[in-house]
Amino acid sequence: MQITLSINGQNHGVDAPAATLLVEALRDHLGLTGTHIGCDTSQCGACHVLLDGVAVKACTVLAAQAQGQAITTIEGLGTQQALHPMQQAFRDAHGLQCGFCTPGMVMAGLEIVRRHGTQLTPELVAHELEGNLCRCTGYMNIIKAIVAGAAAMEQSHA
Amino acid sequence: MHDFALHRPRSLSEATAQFASGGEAAYLAGGHTLLPAMKSRLRMPDALVDLSGLGLSGIHREGDRLWIGAMTRHADVASGATAIPALASLAAGIGDAQVRNRGTLGGSVANNDPAADYPAAVLGLDAVVETDRATHAADDFFQGMFTTALADGEIITRIGFAIPQAAAYAKFRHPASRYAIVGVFVARFAAGWRVAVTGAGPGVFRWAEAEAALAAGQGANGVTLAADDLNSDIHAGAEYRAHLAGVMLRQAVATLA
Ligand SMILES: Cc1cc2nc3c(=O)[nH]c(=O)nc-3n(C[C@H](O)[C@H](O)[C@H](O)COP(=O)(O)OP(=O)(O)OC[C@H]3O[C@@H](n4cnc5c(N)ncnc54)[C@H](O)[C@@H]3O)c2cc1C
Ligand code: FES
Numbered sequence: 135m136q137i138t139l140s141i142n143g144q145n146h147g148v149d150a151p152a153a154t155l156l157v158e159a160l161r162d163h164l165g166l167t168g169t170h171i172g173c174d175t176s177q178c179g180a181c182h183v184l185l186d187g188v189a190v191k192a193c194t195v196l197a198a199q200a201q202g203q204a205i206t207t208i209e210g211l212g213t214q215q216a217l218h219p220m221q222q223a224f225r226d227a228h229g230l231q232c233g234f235c236t237p238g239m240v241m242a243g244l245e246i247v248r249r250h251g252t253q254l255t256p257e258l259v260a261h262e263l264e265g266n267l268c269r270c271t272g273y274m275n276i277i278k279a280i281v282a283g284a285a286a287m288e289q290s291h292a
Numbered sequence: 293m294h295d296f297a298l299h300r301p302r303s304l305s306e307a308t309a310q311f312a313s314g315g316e317a318a319y320l321a322g323g324h325t326l327l328p329a330m331k332s333r334l335r336m337p338d339a340l341v342d343l344s345g346l347g348l349s350g351i352h353r354e355g356d357r358l359w360i361g362a363m364t365r366h367a368d369v370a371s372g373a374t375a376i377p378a379l380a381s382l383a384a385g386i387g388d389a390q391v392r393n394r395g396t397l398g399g400s401v402a403n404n405d406p407a408a409d410y411p412a413a414v415l416g417l418d419a420v421v422e423t424d425r426a427t428h429a430a431d432d433f434f435q436g437m438f439t440t441a442l443a444d445g446e447i448i449t450r451i452g453f454a455i456p457q458a459a460a461y462a463k464f465r466h467p468a469s470r471y472a473i474v475g476v477f478v479a480r481f482a483a484g485w486r487v488a489v490t491g492a493g494p495g496v497f498r499w500a501e502a503e504a505a506l507a508a509g510q511g512a513n514g515v516t517l518a519a520d521d522l523n524s525d526i527h528a529g530a531e532y533r534a535h536l537a538g539v540m541l542r543q544a545v546a547t548l549a
């Protein structure tokens with residue numbers, strides 16, 4: 135079927151079977167490989183993207199269901215030269231090791247800011263991150279990164 | 293995933309006609325049970341009928357009931373079911389934030405997973421389940437593991453929860469899946485108490501001994517649940533679940549609001 139997706143402010147046409155997951159359309163059809171696939175059971179959060187600003191698991195949404203909504207992927211947040219404050223915070227706080235979970239973690243950070251604002255406590259972030267798994271870091275620096283990234287978003291009005 | 297035909301009806305009658313148009317069909321709500329089941333090929337429908345275009349979401353109060361549309365997402369119940377705080381907090385404890393941003397009330401209730409949270413609230417709050425063709429009382433709706441009173445192709449449109457004097461839900465969640473190992477919903481009405489248990493048995497059930505003890509003003513301390521018909525699996529044995537039900541009951545009673 136013909137599917138039109140609005141990704142990071144641009145429309146893309148995809149000709150794909152109805153069974154195509156949003157994450158497959160992004161990665162396999164459009165080459166946007168920043169969104170990762172870490173599990174087959176909807177539990178790891180590596181695939182998080184924003185649909186109209188709300189974080190969802192792109193592995194558990196059909197591409198066809200995302201038509202008509204604004205999709206934001208990790209590629210749409212910042213540029214190599216000017217990272218989004220949440221991305222910059224992950225870099226500054228060493229919020230990653232292998233980096234596999236990181237795109238999903240950054241998106242989860244933005245979801246936490248959407249629901250709780252920019253003044254966050256480590257306890258709240260730890261609780262709200264329950265939909266994201268990391269195999270490397272032990273989470274402490276991820277939590278620090280999200281607290282700092284949220285505060286930086288307040289300053290930069292990102 | 294096997295491919296399928298995707299239908300996007302604009303009315304209930306269109307949806308039921310598409311459901312019956314040949315082959316195995318399934319309704320698609322939030323997709324957070326159906327799509328994982330399709331990914332693992334537990335289900336391979338020939339057609340999906342997407343319920344998102346039917347205007348089935350929203351929350352409003354009518355007299356002594358809080359009506360919630362079948363397509364209302366868990367996150368919206370968590371923030372919007374203020375008339376029944378126990379229901380809002382139950383919704384806020386389903387899965388994780390991203391699951392709550394997609395999953396729906398109707399999908400959870402139609403699926404009737406023996407460890408799902410909503411069935412405990414539907415039964416505990418003496419809800420009525422309205423469909424495109426009938427109205428089901430909660431006491432008749434849940435019929436054991438993944439089985440409900442819904443006929444093939446019947447669509448839940450909205451669910452009316454009786455507003456209690458006080459209620460609470462206590463859940464011991466499985467740390468990985470976050471479903472209930474045991475969850476107990478307690479509600480006090482002018483007419484008496486209702487206690488519903490999920491996760492422990494092959495389907496959600498009312499706990500008559502607990503209801504009687506609370507109605508008699510004896511509190512929850514001496515109430516026990518027989519392990520005979522409870523689930524035993526790699527996560528917890530039947531004896532453990534029976535004990536846990538008592539612990540969850542006392543936690544719920546201690547936090548009634
Ligand atoms: C990682 C993860 C964690 C989860 N944790 C929990 C948890 O802690 N507690 C919990 O209770 N659940 C949990 N769930 C399940 C989640 O709540 C699902 O959203 C819910 O069970 C199904 O709702 P849905 O809208 O996604 O339905 P779908 O997956 O779209 O549909 C489920 C079934 O119901 C049918 N259906 C859907 N809507 C209707 C309708 N209106 N009328 C008739 N039939 C309909 C469908 O055909 C399908 O058979 C979890 C899911 C995931 C992926
Ligand atoms: S890939 Fe989507 S949750 Fe794991």
Ligand code: FES
Nearest residue numbers: 231235268269270
């Ligand atoms: S940094 Fe390796 S999985 Fe998180």
